[in-house]
Amino acid sequence: MNSKIFLNTKFLILPNSNTTSIEILSELIRKFGGEIIEDLEDLDKNTVILINDSYIGDSGSLIQQDLFRRECHVNFTTLEDFVHANELQIVRVSCVSRWIKQGAFQILGEDLVSIISDTGEEHGSQTSTDNSITDIIIDENVPDSEAETEGNIELESFEDVENRNSMQYEHINEPLIESSYINLGKNDVLIKALNLLAKKYRLKGDQFRARSYTLAKASIEKCPYKIESGAQAQRELTNIGLSIAKKIDIILKTGILPGLEEVNLVERKLDYFTNCHAVGSYKAKRWELFKLSSFSDVVTRFPDDFITDWTMLFGWSYYEDWSKRISREECECHLKIVKDTLKTIDPSCHVELQGSYVRGSETCGDIDLLFYKQYCDDTKEIGIIFEKLVRLLFRKGFIQCSLMLTSKLQETFKDILRERFQKCGLKYPSGSSLFASDINKKYYLGTKLPTSVYKARDEPPLLKLKECDKYMSLSSSRKNENPCRRLDFFCCKWSEIGAARMQWTGSGEFNRWIRLLADKHGLKLSQHGLFTREGELLESYDERKIFQLLHVDYVKPELRSEGLWQQDETKGMIKK
DNA sequence: GGGCCGTACTG
DNA sequence: CAGTACG
DNA sequence: GCCC
Numbered sequence: 001m002n003s004k005i006f007l008n009t010k011f012l013i014l015p016n017s018n019t020t021s022i023e024i025l026s027e028l029i030r031k032f033g034g035e036i037i038e039d040l041e042d043l044d045k046n047t048v049i050l051i052n053d054s055y056i057g058d059s060g061s062l063i064q065q066d067l068f069r070r071e072c073h074v075n076f077t078t079l080e081d082f083v084h085a086n087e088l089q090i091v092r093v094s095c096v097s098r099w100i101k102q103g104a105f106q107i108l109g110e111d112l113v114s115i116i117s118d119t120g121e122e123h124g125s126q127t128s129t130d131n132s133i134t135d136i137i138i139d140e141n142v143p144d145s146e147a148e149t150e151g152n153i154e155l156e157s158f159e160d161v162e163n164r165n166s167m168q169y170e171h172i173n174e175p176l177i178e179s180s181y182i183n184l185g186k187n188d189v190l191i192k193a194l195n196l197l198a199k200k201y202r203l204k205g206d207q208f209r210a211r212s213y214t215l216a217k218a219s220i221e222k223c224p225y226k227i228e229s230g231a232q233a234q235r236e237l238t239n240i241g242l243s244i245a246k247k248i249d250i251i252l253k254t255g256i257l258p259g260l261e262e263v264n265l266v267e268r269k270l271d272y273f274t275n276c277h278a279v280g281s282y283k284a285k286r287w288e289l290f291k292l293s294s295f296s297d298v299v300t301r302f303p304d305d306f307i308t309d310w311t312m313l314f315g316w317s318y319y320e321d322w323s324k325r326i327s328r329e330e331c332e333c334h335l336k337i338v339k340d341t342l343k344t345i346d347p348s349c350h351v352e353l354q355g356s357y358v359r360g361s362e363t364c365g366d367i368d369l370l371f372y373k374q375y376c377d378d379t380k381e382i383g384i385i386f387e388k389l390v391r392l393l394f395r396k397g398f399i400q401c402s403l404m405l406t407s408k409l410q411e412t413f414k415d416i417l418r419e420r421f422q423k424c425g426l427k428y429p430s431g432s433s434l435f436a437s438d439i440n441k442k443y444y445l446g447t448k449l450p451t452s453v454y455k456a457r458d459e460p461p462l463l464k465l466k467e468c469d470k471y472m473s474l475s476s477s478r479k480n481e482n483p484c485r486r487l488d489f490f491c492c493k494w495s496e497i498g499a500a501r502m503q504w505t506g507s508g509e510f511n512r513w514i515r516l517l518a519d520k521h522g523l524k525l526s527q528h529g530l531f532t533r534e535g536e537l538l539e540s541y542d543e544r545k546i547f548q549l550l551h552v553d554y555v556k557p558e559l560r561s562e563g564l565w566q567q568d569e570t571k572g573m574i575k576k
Numbered sequence: 577g578g579g580c581c582g583t584a585c586t587g
Numbered sequence: 588c589a590g591t592a593c594g
Numbered sequence: 595g596c597c598c
Contacts, residue, residue, distance in 0.1 A: 207580085208579085208580055211580065212580090278586095308586085308587060309586080309587085311586090404584095404585070404586090434586095435585095435586085436585060436586050436587075437584095437585070437586095440584085440585080441584070441585090442584065442585080444585095503582090503583090508581090511581065511582085512580090512581050512582090513581090514581090515581045515582065516580080516581070518581090519581080524581095524582080525581085525582080526581080526582050526583065527582080527583070528582095528583085
């Protein structure tokens with residue numbers, strides 16, 4: 001019944017395609033036969049350029065050009081040339097929903113967008129005057145300043161947000177609604193909305209409100225039937241209260257996710273920053289407050305931030321590589337290399353994969369390795385092995401960078417560090433220590449396999465650096481080279497192997513759930529074991545015993561990923 | 577109205 | 588101590 | 595924002 005109205009048509013979405021609603025649109029385009037491209041190399045003469053409506057002014061031309069260029073994930077000038085040479089059509093993204101609705105791919109005159117720079121000159125200065133009155137600025141600031149001045153007592157009601165935003169962005173929201181022809185899963189719209197709300201509050205630094213939305217989302221994900229009303233959800237599911245119930249009603253009624261569209265430029269900036277290692281909501285908020293929107297902005301304005309938190313240099317350098325997923329096979333190759341070198345240092349030291357790998361994930365975000373020695377409860381000993389191991393693996397070219405140092409290792413890595421500092425115009429702080437301890441119980445590393453051992457599939461990163469930040473990038477781009485991976489070393493005492501495996505197997509949500517459960521029993525659980533409130537050890541060696549002491553059936557690692565472990569414990573999901 | 581996981585490392 | 592990170 |  002779905003005609004392939006976009007068959008043989010490629011679409012390039014600008015300024016970027018990594019916002020949630022654009023992702024949904026992309027799915028739709030693919031579903032109706034179209035192809036979404038990310039790179040200019042894939043452009044052809046029939047490619048249609050889609051422009052996010054929030055960058056299109058009343059007259060149908062591009063507004064906020066300098067911002068647009070900065071947000072652009074492709075080189076805008078190159079694109080412009082190609083567009084002019086091949087007379088490509090440039091259309092507002094909101095047309096997609098109309099095409100699908102009408103079942104015909106037909107571009108009308110009013111859909112077309114002009115991207116021709118009025119001045120023809122370089123971007124940069126021309127924006128300051130006109131933009132103060134453009135709708136973008138207004139859209140962005142009104143909701144936020146309001147929320148701020150309300151002083152956190154009563155947050156803006158959902159209805160308010162809807163009134164502010166739905167008018168302007170109805171066309172963007174529209175395709176999410178009429179799911180008659182969009183075959184989304186039963187509660188997918190709700191799940192997506194709650195996920196966005198969680199993300200929004202996490203970026204704001206409101207971890208608890210964010211967590212509430214995460215838990216509510218989990219409840220709905222596990223709900224086997226379609227939710228018909230907010231009241232029903234509140235009645236039958238846990239972690240859904242009055243406020244979320246109201247939101248559910250609005251979404252069910254209108255299909256809109258009010259106030260959640262990508263139009264919020266502030267959130268997008270925060271998101272760009274916080275996806276860099278060592279940048280959390282605090283730093284991101286501060287930078288955003290100073291109107292910075294790229295790492296190159298930050299390095300000019302607050303160079304000290306990069307000196308004190310130098311690991312950001314590597315977060316920046318590997319921003320794209322570290323957003324890529326890793327195959328299980330590649331995880332095993334990383335383990336083998338570490339294991340082989342470990343053997344030459346201390347053959348009695350063991351190392352094993354943990355994290356999402358042991359939970360059986362198809363792909364992993366990073367690689368977690370747990371080290372221990374039989375009968376050895378001295379983690380210092382392993383800390384010393386770590387240091388040697390890191391040095392050897394760096395010399396072999398496997399380790400690219402370390403986000404944790406000791407005095408010896410600062411010496412080992414000093415050339416790389418100096419190069420990175422200088423690359424972004426900073427002076428290497430040769431007098432100061434970039435480490436706090438001389439024996440670390442864990443290491444965060446960047447590692448890369450030689451292609452002779454394993455070649456990872458060439459996939460686009462999930463996150464892209466802005467054009468102006470790319471000069472620092474060490475990500476593998478399209479070279480015949482593997483991406484750099486995040487690899488973590490952890491260690492544990494032999495006597496704590498059970499509790500440690502529990503911790504490092506995760507998931508994070510599973511850990512929080514079972515620790516909260518321990519707390520309800522008046523106990524405390526950590527990677528060091530299960531303890532009484534007074535600190536008396538109950539169990540740390542035998543993982544199954546820990547489960548027993550908490551009165552829960554053993555949960556297989558495969559069931560410890562988000563949302564899977566409470567299958568026998570329906571109370572967690574459905575109220576009784 | 578207070579709690580929301582518990583720990584390691586950095587400055 | 589706060590901030591960031593790890594599962 | 596939810597739960598006790």
